[in-house]
Amino acid sequence: MKKRILLAAMALTWVLPAAAQDYPSKPIKIIVPFGPGTATDTVARVVGAAIGNRTGQAVVIENKPGAEGQIGAQAAATAPPDGYTIFITTQTTQAINPFVYKSLTYDPVKSFAPISGLSLGAQIVMVKNELPVKTIGEFIALARAQPGKLSFGSGNGSSRGGAELFRIMAKIDLLGVPYKTQPQAITDLMGGRLDIIFSDFTTGLPPVLDGRARGIAVTSKERIPGLDQFPTVNESGVPNFEMWAWTAAYAPAGTPRPMIDKLNALVREAVTTEAYKTLTKTTFAVPFPGTPEELAAFQASESKKWGEIVAIAGMKEP
Structure with a gap:
């Protein structure tokens, strides 16, 4: 044997x-x-x-x-x-x-x-064009003036994680809306049905660059070469924020x-x-x-x- x-x-x-x-x-x-x-x-x-x-x-x-x-x-x-x-x-x-x-x-x-x-x-932080904000600081101020009224969408865990961590560190109250995929969430943002999204660059950057949504920040600790027009969340009012x-x-x-x-x-x-x-x-x-x-x-x-x-x-x- x-x-x-x-x-x-x-x-x-x-x-x-x-x-x-x-x-x-x-x-x-x-x-x-x-x-x-x-x-x-x-x-x-x-x-x-x-x-x-x-x-x-x-x-x-x-x-x-x-x-x-x-x-x-x-x-x-x-x-x-x-x-x-x-x-x-x-x-x-x-x-x-x-x-x-x-x-x-x-x-x-x-x-x-x-x-x-x-x-x-890293991620791009994007808001709908109709939202009267152009910076992270302005978004935080608006969210504090309207607690629980502004919404974020997410089609995956990292997108939700970025938004949730931002919500906690910025001390604001946001309404989370889950989606099956990230492109679906971005479509609703462009349609005005969501206020903010933390998105990967593959799905989030194109509508920002062509004007269908407004980019207000990136989630890296320092600005990204080639995307210098977008400040970091870290430098925009939420110190030490970073998401990859x-x-x-x-x-x-x-x-x-x-x-x-x-x-x-x-x-x-x-x-x-x-x-x-x-x-x-x-x-x-x-x-x-x-x-x-x-x-x-x-x-x-x-x-x-x-x-x-x-x-x-x-x-x-x-």
Whole structure:
């Protein structure tokens, strides 16, 4: 019996490297827990195209939005751990949801194998054109004059987190309105049905630059080169305010390490392509590829930070 077990174990060690060496031999699926047109979706499509070009295999993007990313996260967590499913997501599913919801259908740590970080970016603070404010200070004054009357929309956890932290640090009362996706929230802002949004640059910056909404600040600690016309929230009346959003790639837990290493190499190569460099340049994001271990450590630190933010802002759902 012991001899058979030993032989089986040896066979497995031979099979996995061989499988990794032939990888990929069929289409790869990328699950995105947010809708088409979102920042995460845009990153996934550029990365997927690069992987497809490098491997000669089709890369299929599956958008599964809803429930603050939980639907997509569950789909990724229960996918076969064979190296043919990549989960491209954000801090919403991996660092925020565990503190907001009493129970999840997935575990942000145990359900996934980290592959690599992808991008890190600040947010644009935007208000509807009809709102009579042009600065963060003016918005705070208006909110204090009309407590509970002004609304913010959010289509993901980082957007809500930015607005909630701002609300707490500025000592104002705002009405939060949740959306299935960020583009839906921005559409309502442009239609005058919301007052303010904290948004990623991919979905928020275009309507600001073409005049459909008014940008009043960015959430980085210092002004962003190329967007110097927008002051920071930190310098505009809310000292020490800072908010960043990130994207990263994971695989289902149990994916063999040789497959993870292959995926890590493919993702890190994708981040060096001209298409990805153009994406980060136009969205004012910073690439942050790394090892699986580095992503795991980064996620742990982000979970600690977001746990404190959720507690301070009172974001926990009943």
